[in-house]
Structures are given as C-alpha cells and as structure tokens.
Amino acid sequence: xxxxxxxxxxxxxxxxxxxxxxxxxxxxxxxxxxxxxxxxxxxxxxxxxxxxxxxxxxxxxxxxxxxxxxxxxxxxxxxxxxxxxxxxxxxxxxxxxxxx
Amino acid sequence: xxxxxxxxxxxxxxxxxxxxxxxxxxxxxxxxxxxxxxxxxxxxxxxxxxxxxxxxxxxxxxxxxxxxxxxxxxxxxxxxxxxxxxxxxxxxxxxxxxxxxxxxxxxxxxxxxxxxxxxxxxxxxxxxxxxxxxxxxxxxxxxxxxxxxxxxxxxxxxxxxxxxxxxxxxxxxxxxxxxxxxxxxxxxxxxxxxxxxxxxxxxxxxxxxxxxxxxxxxxxxxxxxxxxxxxxxxxxxxxxxxxxxxxxxxxxxxxxxxxxxxxxxxxxxxxxxxxxxxxxxxxxxxxxxxxxxxxxxxxxxxxxxxxxxxxxxxxxxxxxxxxxxxxxxxxxxxxxxxxxxxxxxxxxxxxxxxxxxxxxxxxxxxxxxxxxxxxxxxxxxxxxxxxxxxxxxxxxxxxxxxxxxxxxxxxxxxxxxxxxxxxxxxxxxxxxxxxxxxxxxxxxxxxxxxxxxxxxxxxxxxxxxxxxxxxxxxxxxxxxxxxxxxxxxxxxxxxxxxxxxxxxxxxxxxxxxxxxxxxxxxxxxxxxxxxxxxxxxxxxxxxxxxxxxxxxxxxxxxxxxxxxxxxxxxxxxxxxxxxxxxxxxxxxxxxxxxxxxxxxxxxxxxxxxxxxxxxxxxxxxxxxxxxxxxxxxxxxxxxxxxxxxxxxxxxxx
Amino acid sequence: xxxxxxxxxxxxxxxxxxxxxxxxxxxxxxxxxxxxxxxxxxxxxxxxxxxxxxxxxxxxxxxxxxxxxxxxxxxxxxxxxxxxxxxxxxxxxxxxxxxxxxxxxxxxxxxxxxxxxxxxxxxxxxxxxxxxxxxxxxxxxxxxxxxxxxxxxxxxxxxxxxxxxx
Numbered sequence: 001x002x003x004x005x006x007x008x009x010x011x012x013x014x015x016x017x018x019x020x021x022x023x024x025x026x027x028x029x030x031x032x033x034x035x036x037x038x039x040x041x042x043x044x045x046x047x048x049x050x051x052x053x054x055x056x057x058x059x060x061x062x063x064x065x066x067x068x069x070x071x072x073x074x075x076x077x078x079x080x081x082x083x084x085x086x087x088x089x090x091x092x093x094x095x096x097x098x099x100x
Numbered sequence: 101x102x103x104x105x106x107x108x109x110x111x112x113x114x115x116x117x118x119x120x121x122x123x124x125x126x127x128x129x130x131x132x133x134x135x136x137x138x139x140x141x142x143x144x145x146x147x148x149x150x151x152x153x154x155x156x157x158x159x160x161x162x163x164x165x166x167x168x169x170x171x172x173x174x175x176x177x178x179x180x181x182x183x184x185x186x187x188x189x190x191x192x193x194x195x196x197x198x199x200x201x202x203x204x205x206x207x208x209x210x211x212x213x214x215x216x217x218x219x220x221x222x223x224x225x226x227x228x229x230x231x232x233x234x235x236x237x238x239x240x241x242x243x244x245x246x247x248x249x250x251x252x253x254x255x256x257x258x259x260x261x262x263x264x265x266x267x268x269x270x271x272x273x274x275x276x277x278x279x280x281x282x283x284x285x286x287x288x289x290x291x292x293x294x295x296x297x298x299x300x301x302x303x304x305x306x307x308x309x310x311x312x313x314x315x316x317x318x319x320x321x322x323x324x325x326x327x328x329x330x331x332x333x334x335x336x337x338x339x340x341x342x343x344x345x346x347x348x349x350x351x352x353x354x355x356x357x358x359x360x361x362x363x364x365x366x367x368x369x370x371x372x373x374x375x376x377x378x379x380x381x382x383x384x385x386x387x388x389x390x391x392x393x394x395x396x397x398x399x400x401x402x403x404x405x406x407x408x409x410x411x412x413x414x415x416x417x418x419x420x421x422x423x424x425x426x427x428x429x430x431x432x433x434x435x436x437x438x439x440x441x442x443x444x445x446x447x448x449x450x451x452x453x454x455x456x457x458x459x460x461x462x463x464x465x466x467x468x469x470x471x472x473x474x475x476x477x478x479x480x481x482x483x484x485x486x487x488x489x490x491x492x493x494x495x496x497x498x499x500x501x502x503x504x505x506x507x508x509x510x511x512x513x514x515x516x517x518x519x520x521x522x523x524x525x526x527x528x529x530x531x532x533x534x535x536x537x538x539x540x541x542x543x544x545x546x547x548x549x550x551x552x553x554x555x556x557x558x559x560x561x562x563x564x565x566x567x568x569x570x571x572x573x574x575x576x577x578x579x580x581x582x583x584x585x586x587x588x589x590x591x592x593x594x595x596x597x598x599x600x601x602x603x604x605x606x607x608x609x610x611x612x613x614x615x616x617x618x619x620x621x622x623x624x625x626x627x628x629x630x631x632x633x634x635x636x637x638x639x640x641x642x643x644x645x646x647x648x649x650x651x652x653x654x655x656x657x658x659x660x661x662x663x664x665x666x667x668x669x670x671x672x673x674x675x676x677x678x679x680x681x682x683x684x685x686x687x688x689x690x691x692x693x694x695x696x697x698x699x700x701x702x703x704x705x706x707x708x709x710x711x712x713x714x715x716x717x718x719x720x721x722x723x724x725x726x727x728x729x730x731x732x733x734x735x736x737x738x739x740x741x742x743x744x745x746x747x748x749x750x751x752x753x
Numbered sequence: 754x755x756x757x758x759x760x761x762x763x764x765x766x767x768x769x770x771x772x773x774x775x776x777x778x779x780x781x782x783x784x785x786x787x788x789x790x791x792x793x794x795x796x797x798x799x800x801x802x803x804x805x806x807x808x809x810x811x812x813x814x815x816x817x818x819x820x821x822x823x824x825x826x827x828x829x830x831x832x833x834x835x836x837x838x839x840x841x842x843x844x845x846x847x848x849x850x851x852x853x854x855x856x857x858x859x860x861x862x863x864x865x866x867x868x869x870x871x872x873x874x875x876x877x878x879x880x881x882x883x884x885x886x887x888x889x890x891x892x893x894x895x896x897x898x899x900x901x902x903x904x905x906x907x908x909x910x911x912x913x914x915x916x917x918x919x
Contacts, residue, residue: 001757002801003872008862010765010798014772014791016855021776023737023847029826030781031733033788036819037772040795043811047804052872056882059804060891063883066807066814067898071905073819077826078912084830096730737846744853751861 007048014041028080028090032073039069110156111169115187117153117197118236120146121204125229132222137212139222143229144208150236151201158194170242170308181297182304188242192376192444196239196369199451202574203365204232206567210459211357213563214466224264228361231257235366239373244293244305247374251289251338254367255282261362262354274350281347285337292330295323296381311380325385331378332393339371339426342400346653348423352415352471356462359415364422364458365451372429376444383437390434397431398527400424405534409541413471414461417542418454421497424531425450428512431524438515446508449579453496453504456571460490463560463568464546473542478551483559487547489568494543496575498536499616504579506612513608529615536619544627761801768794781832785823792816806880 014037021034043062050058084090124146132139172186208228215221234257237250256279263275297305299319304310314324335341340348351363362368375382375393382390401424408420425446432443463486464479465471480487496503499510509532516525551557559565771791778784792815799808887895 001755001872001874002761003758003868005862005866005868006758006761006765007798007802008866009859010768012855012858012862013769014795015858016851017769017772017776019740019854020847020851023733023740023850024844025776027781027832029823029830029832030776030784032826033775033784033823036788036815037775037791040792040815043807044795044798047799047802047807051802051804056879056886059807059879059883060886062804062807063810063887064894064898066810067902070814070819071902073822074905074909075912077822078909080826081829081913090830090832092733093731095732098728099730734843737843737850740850740854744850744857747857 004048004052007044011041011044011048014038014044026091026093028083028092028095029077031092032076032080036069036073039065108156108160110153110160111189112171113153114157114169114189114197114240115171117150117157117201118187118233118240120150120153121229121233121236125226125233128222128226128229132225138225140208140212140225143225143232144205146229147201147205147208147232150232151198151205154194154197154201157189158198161191161194168308172242172306180301180303182306183245184243184304184306185246186242186306187240188307189240192373193239195444195448196373197236199369199448200232200235200239200366203361203451203455204228204235206455206459206571207357207361210360210462210564210567211355213561214357214462215355216561220264224261224355227257227260228357231261231362231367235370238370242307244296244307244310247307248290248293251334251370252286254362254370255279255286255338258282258351258362258367261358262351264355264358265353268353271353274347274353278347278351281344282337285334285344287333288330289334289337292327292332292334295327295330296378299323299327307377314380314384321384321386324381325389328381328385328389329392331374331381332389332396335371335375335430336396337371338374339368339430340423341371341396341427341430342403343652345400345404345423346656349416349419352413352419356415356458356465359419360455360458360462363419364454368422368426369429369447369451372426372433372443372447375430375433376440379433379437379440382433390436394431394434394521394524397427397429397434398524400427401431401527401531402534405531405538408538409534412474414464414473414476414542414546415458415471417473417538418457418461421457421535421538422454424535425454425497428509428528428531431528432512432515435512435515435519435521435524439512439519442508442511442515445511445581448581449496449504449508449575452571452578453493453575456489456493456568456575457497459564459571460486460493460568463564464490464557466560466564467557473545475552475554476546477549478547479557480547482551482557485565485568486560489565489572490547491543492572492575494539496579498539498620499532499612500536500620501609501613502576502579504575506616507579510609510612513612514605517605517608529611532612533615533619536616537623540620540623541627544623757801761798764794764797764801767791768798781827782824785820785827788823789816789820792820804879806883 018034018037018039018041021037022031025031025034043065046058046062046065048058050056050062080090083095087095089095121143124142128135128139128142132142135141168188168190170186170188172184175183175185177183208225211224211228215224218224231254234250234253238247238254241247241250259275259279262278263272266272266275293305296310296314300310300313313319337344348363348368352359382393404420404423404427408417408424411417411420429443429447429450432439432446435442463483464476467479467483467486468476470476492503496505499505501507509528513525513528516522516528560568768791771787771794774787775784775791778787792811796808796811796816799805799811
C-alpha cells in the first residue's frame, strides 16, 4: 500500500541528516546520536525491503542491528566518559593528540 | 795469408796466454791475502807461464811458417750478428804477446820490491794481472767485440792503478782524467767498429772476414775512410796523441811499475797495435786518411818532445817522451805497409827501453823519495846499477847504434825517404835530435853533479835491480831482430800482405846517428854544469809556453770541463727541476683540480639530486602531514567524500 | 494515495524534522529529546509497514534504554547547557557532503524504482515468523549476538570503573 520509493526517500533523508550530524557536531555524545540516526535509516531500509519482498530476513536483521547499536552505544559512552575523565572535555576537536 | 796447416801445441794453446793471468787475478783476489808473499806469487807464476807460451808461439813463426792460426768458439747469435770468442795468431800477435808478457813479468817482479809494505799490495797484484790479461785479450782477439772488451777492461785497470794511492786527491783526479780522456777517444772507436760490422751486413765482427770484405771491395771508399778515421780516434785516445795526450803526464801520479807497464809498453801501444791489426781498413780508405794520421803523428812528435825539455819531474820527462815515441809509431803507420812494419818494430823495441827507463827512474824515486830532478844529482856513484842501466836505456831511446832504438828509428827514416814523405822525414830526424837532447838533460840532472836533495840515497833492492839488468840486456840485443844486416827477421814476422824488403841506406843511418850525437852534445853542453837554475829558462816566453803545455790543459779545462760540469749540468738540472718536474707536478695539480671538480660535481649535483629527492619527500610530507589533524571528524569528512566520489565513479563506469 | 501513505507521510515528516533538530539544536538535552521524537516516529513507520515486533523492540530499546543512556552520558560529562556553539568549523563541508549523499541516494532510488510499480503489501503479522526465523535459521547469529552483548557489558564496566589502585 505504501510506495516503496517513498520509504526509501525517508531513509535517505534520515541517513544524510545523520551524516551531517556526524561531521558537524562537536559534542561526542551528539556524534553518537547522529550515528543512531544513520542506523535507524538503515533499519527502515531493511524492514521496507523485507516487507516488499515478503522475506522475514529484513526484520530479523533489523533486530540484530538494534541490538548491536545498543551494545555500541554502551561502549561508546563508556569511552566518552573515560575521555572526559582524562581531558575534562568531550569536545571532539580537542581530542587530537595524533595531530602532526 | 794462409791459415797454418798444422798448428803445434803452442798455437793450439795460445788462448791460455790471456787466460792464465785472468785466473791469477781471480785467485789473488780471493786467497791472495792469505798466501805467503801476499799473493804476488800467483801473478808472477801466471805471467811467467804466459811468457813461456808466448815464446813458444813466436818460435812457431820462427820456424818459417808464414800464415796465421785462428780458433774460435761460437758464443751466441743476435739475429744475424754472430758473436764469438776466439784467437787469431799471426806474426804480429806473436811479437805482441812476447812483449806484453815479458814486460809484465818484469813489472810483477819489480813490484815485489817497489810496493813492499804498501797497504793495498794484494789488490795491486790483482789489478796488475787483470790488466795483463786484458791487454793479451786485445792482442789475441780475432773479432772486434772481444777486442773492445779487452780494450775497455784495460781502461778500467789503468784507472784503478793510476789511482792506487787514492788517498791523495791528485791521484784520483789523474785517474779520472785518464779514464775520461781515453773514453773520449773510445766513442769514435766504437762507431768505427759499428761501421765495420755494418759493412759485413751485421753478421760478424770477425777481423779476417772483415778484411776479406773490405779488400774485396765490398764497401765504398767513403765508408771505409770514415771507419778508418773513427778507429784512429781510439788510437788518439789510448795512445795519447794530440789532442788527447793530456792524460798521460798526469797519469804519472800512479806507482812507477804501473807507469812502466801501462804507459810505456803496453796499453798505450794498444792504439798502435789497433792500426796495425786493422791496417787493411786504412789502406783501402781514401789516402787522405793516412795523411791525417801522419799529420797527427808529426804534431804530437814535436810538441811532446819540446815539452819533455821543461819538466822537472823525471817521470814526466819519460811520459812526454813516450808520447813522442808513440807518435813515431803512428807516423810510421801513416807511411804505408813498409811504415807499418817499421812502426811496429819501433813499438817492439820501445817497449823494452822505455820500461827500463821507467823502472830505473822508479829505483831513483824509491831512493830519494822525490820525483823532481832538481833535487837529485850525483846518484851515479850511489846507485851504480841503476845508473848504467838507465844510461843504456837513454842511449837506446836516443837512437845510438847498435842499441835497439837506432834500428827502429832508422827503418822509419828509410821508409820515409823512400816513400817520398819528405816532411815527415825532417820531422822524424828533428825529433830524434830533440829526444837525444832531453834525455841527456835528464841523465845529467839526475846522475851527475852534486846531490841536491836530503837524506842518504842507496841502491835499490835486488828484485828491482835484477829486472833492470834483464831489461838492459834485452835492449841491447832485441834491436838486432830488425837490423837488415841480420836478415831483418822482424820483417818476416810482421808484414802486411807481402814481405817488405829490408833496406839499409848508409847515408840515412849516418844522418840519424849524427842527429843523436848532436843532441847529446847539446845536452851535455847545457847541462853539464847544472847547478840550480835550468838554463832553458832564459828562453823566456817560449819556455813559459811549453812548460804550460801550450795551455792546452787550460783550454780543455775552461772550454770543456767547466762548461759541462758546471754550466751544462746546472742547466740540465734546472731543466729537470723546473720543466720536467714542473710537468709532473703540473700533471699532478691538474689531476687534483680535476678531482676537486669531480668531487664538487658529485657533492653538489649528484648528492644534491639525491638529497633533493629526499628533501622533496620530506617537504611533501611536511605539507601532507597537515592532513593529519588528529580530528576524527575531519577524517570522517574525507571518508564520506571518498565514498561519494567512488559511488559516482562506479555508477558511471 | 492510500490512507496508509498519508499516515506514512505525516510520520515521515515528523521523523525528518526531529532528525533535523537533533543535528542543529543548540541545547544538547533538547537534541536528545528530539532524538526521542525521531525514534518514536521511526517506530511508527515500522507499525505502518506491519513490522510490529520491530516497532516495539525499537521503542523498548532505543527510546527506553539508549536515549536514557545518552541522557546519563550527557549528565556525567557535564554537557554544556545553554547557547553555546555546538557545531564546529566544518559545517559547510559537512553540509555539502550530506547533500551530496542525499542527492546520490535520491538519484539512485528514482533511477532504480518505477514510481508506481513497487508497493509494500504486508500480508500478516510478523512476530511469529520473526521468532521462527530467529530460532531456526538465524540461531547462530542469535547466540553470537548474546556473546556480543556480554562482551559489551563487561567492556563497559571495565572501561568505566574508577582506578582505585594506588
């Protein structure tokens, strides 16, 4: 009932917004949030195609993605907190010890 | 001449004549010092044996053989040139070996007394034997190279013997002067030899063979003349003719036995022998060659005789006398085959009485310890044997009959007259007069009057006086070998291609005797009352000229020796240092500059290129490192940009 | 335009606006809350696509746990609250890159799919089939995921505990 391209457009929009957020935001947590956006966009794609092709694999994969996302956020935040402990800042621009 | 058909033992072993003294020289050198008598015995034995052999050889010719004996060993071959070692014995050879061995033996025995106690006694005998051997090699040699070897060894031995007492600088200088002056003559001599060998087409230096080629007309007259003149150069040097006579008087610095052997009887005679042996070259040359020879002989004859007048040193008188007598022989040679025989006969007789005179003077010097006649006098009573033998020698030299000198001089005068050589005739006669004159002077100054020296002179030891007596005896009789009255035996041994008729021309004989007596009278008149001052000094300028040896030595010294030694050497040295070394150094500097240049190139350009590459890499890295900002988000930007680009590329492709 | 589509468009717009505000909000807490909006909208999309299990899992985990985590993170790191520039220098580039990606994707989609042809036509509910598939065909990845979660759990604890050794 829903036209597939429409869903895909939504997914594309979310994805690109997420890309912008990853590249443009300073706060590490906000970067992580943007990554969540991108993951969600992918999930929408998976589900949409799964339903369009009458294959349950799409949804199963979406579940996996969600699970991995959760794990990733947990670890990511742990790291962010560690950085904060060491540097008193989570400004991505200031974590540049590998600078030339 | 034909080869002797059946050579006897003496001829076959004639090579031993030269070999034995050489062996004794080696033997004396190595074990002489340990032998009782300090090694003199080997030399005396060897030369004595050689003398016996020589007499035997002569005997073979006495028996009427008129030929030659040649034997040789082939040594090696260079290309076409054939080198050999061999002997060639004919009448001339026989005469020469007798003379050489006899005089050498006399000298060997005489030196026992004269050189007694000398610091280098053994070495003296070594060189003496070596010299004898060398002279015999020259005389016996059948090819020019071998002759040259003997010739040069003689020169070296002469140098060694003259400079025997080299502690005194004068002696060593004289030795060098002798050596170098004879060397100057040896250079043309060698070129003469080369021309002769060239004539044979560079195949051999064998004398009879060369003779055949030359006589057979196998060479142009010009070439032969050139060869003759060049060979004569060697004679001028070795036989002390003008202008290379200057070494002989100075060579008197050596021990008197040396003077007797070398500079009276043998070495100086070698030059004359050379002309005699290679006479065919002279006869087949342009006649002007022989004329030149005669001129040289004539000039030397007179000049030397005049110089003998003004000498105070008794040995120098004899030295100049020797030069003069050698000139006699040379002049004789210039008068053709007959003159050759006469000249060689004079050589034969002169050897005996000149050696006698030298050895006698040696006895005198040994007694009074000075050479100067002005410090002698009245020795007649103190040294009777010496006096009488010396007198006999002087009379022989003056040409008083029937002593040896008379016969030989007379023969030369006859040849001169018969050959139409008027000028030479006069010169010969005049020189005979002068010879008598100066010998009388010498005798009177030495043996007569009051003794003007120091010390107590005494007679010489037996070894010396015995030799003097022997030689005096020889002098008396040996001349008879050439006298026409007794068959002119000498002429049967020594002849050129055909026998000469021995002539006795009465008026010439009378003339020569008169000349001799006149000279003696003049000498007696002037010097009988000799006290202190030499009467001849009143001749003033002439005396000065002659006593300064016509300033010839000065000319040589200033004109040749000094420029060469000082200027030329300095010039060559400068050239070597500046130019040659400069070239070498310049090359080195050039190489260094080049090396520097290359080094600069390597450092700056090549290394620069390499370093530049590295620098570029560093520089680029320096620029590129700014990409690494440490900022993860920036990396992410690049990542996504790259993804987009790749996507575009892949979808298009 | 079916009813589902209209509903979808509404929910979609909500999601996009929310996402937009996430990446542009000046206040980090507001960004987090806008994320809630977006995530909820996405759950709504799932519902419309008849994937209810995924939708509820989305709500449970994303909205219920992850966002809370984010809020805790923000609190622990003393997120600056207030009007402070939260975007860095490269906004322009980032915008361009995002735009490029969007353009690319849109181009791809409209090139690949005909506007009218493909329709998503869900047939039945999905929970049972998800369960079946999960424990039969994908049982191995399922187990691995559990391990992953365990690792993440342990890792997070290890990473963030305080160093109390002297």
